[in-house]
Amino acid sequence: MSLIRVENLHKSFGSTEILRGVSLGIEEGEITTIIGQSGTGKSVFFKHLIGILKPDQGRIWFRDTEVTAADTTTLVEVRTHFGYAFQGAALFDSMSVAENIAFPLREVLGIKERKETARRVGEMLDWIGLPGIEKKRPAELSGGMRKRVGVARALVTKPEVLLFDEPTTGLDPVLGETINDLVVRVNKELELTCVVITHDIQASFRISDKIAFLHEGLVAVEGTPREVARSTHPIVRKFIENSFNELEV
Ligand SMILES: Nc1ncnc2c1ncn2[C@@H]1O[C@H](COP(=O)(O)OP(=O)(O)OP(=O)(O)O)[C@@H](O)[C@H]1O
Numbered sequence: 001m002s003l004i005r006v007e008n009l010h011k012s013f014g015s016t017e018i019l020r021g022v023s024l025g026i027e028e029g030e031i032t033t034i035i036g037q038s039g040t041g042k043s044v045f046f047k048h049l050i051g052i053l054k055p056d057q058g059r060i061w062f063r064d065t066e067v068t069a070a071d072t073t074t075l076v077e078v079r080t081h082f083g084y085a086f087q088g089a090a091l092f093d094s095m096s097v098a099e100n101i102a103f104p105l106r107e108v109l110g111i112k113e114r115k116e117t118a119r120r121v122g123e124m125l126d127w128i129g130l131p132g133i134e135k136k137r138p139a140e141l142s143g144g145m146r147k148r149v150g151v152a153r154a155l156v157t158k159p160e161v162l163l164f165d166e167p168t169t170g171l172d173p174v175l176g177e178t179i180n181d182l183v184v185r186v187n188k189e190l191e192l193t194c195v196v197i198t199h200d201i202q203a204s205f206r207i208s209d210k211i212a213f214l215h216e217g218l219v220a221v222e223g224t225p226r227e228v229a230r231s232t233h234p235i236v237r238k239f240i241e242n243s244f245n246e247l248e249v
């Protein structure tokens with residue numbers, strides 16, 4: 001059985017229907033990437049997974065818990081299993097790197113003890129390859145370093161699932177690779193289930209166990225990279241060909 005099961009999710013804002021019956025299974029221990037055109041509802045879909053948005057119709061389960069029917073206490077519990085970095089989620093500029101990473105420890109797990117906090121923050125900084133930058137401010141870091149600190153913040157609670165919305169957008173290709181490699185390490189070394197939304201189609205083909213192509217409010221195509229590459233869906237074809245053509249320019 002899938003770790004996360006999404007069934008027939010519908011969501012409108014006003015009279016605009018964004019999700020029109022999204023169904024998807026997210027398998028434990030895998031990397032699933034969600035791709036699709038801008039504005040198609042990828043980020044909206046993500047926010048449903050941990051109950052930040054409520055669907056108009058449809059259901060989501062995380063293991064045996066129905067997220068879409070959960071009361072506040074249950075949702076708080078469900079979220080302790082997730083680490084997330086939402087699109088455009090910036091670090092808090094007024095806080096140091098250490099305070100940024102420690103934030104979910106306090107807010108999600110209620111850990112306030114200073115030694116334990118410092119130990120966990122240090123461990124995460126080592127893990128992302130940026131030891132010793134505890135006291136720095138986000139403004140002193142490069143874009144790639146900030147993204148990595150964002151990953152550390154998402155992982156510090158030792159979640160089972162990492163949700164990552166557009167981890168590489170705005171980074172140069174080399175830094176983008178560093179972040180993609182980090183997602184693979186998270187998946188392999190920490191054995192986390194990863195769900196990643198990305199515009200980087202080539203990376204999605206390289207790192208994914210499963211790709212879901214969201215189009216006009218539905219999962220138009222899903223499968224292994226090999227299966228999706230063979231899809232005859234016209235929009236999927238266009239999307240893939242465009243992104244691979246860029247290589248030859
Ligand atoms: N809270 C909201 N209220 C009203 N409309 C919203 C809200 N959140 C998202 N939308 C609309 O839903 C649509 C889908 O948005 P979403 O952010 O999910 O797109 P996306 O697929 O993530 O795009 P991108 O690739 O550009 O990030 C957009 O038209 C957006 O304006």
Ligand SMILES: [Mg+2]
Binds near residue numbers: 044087165
């Ligand atoms: Mg988005």
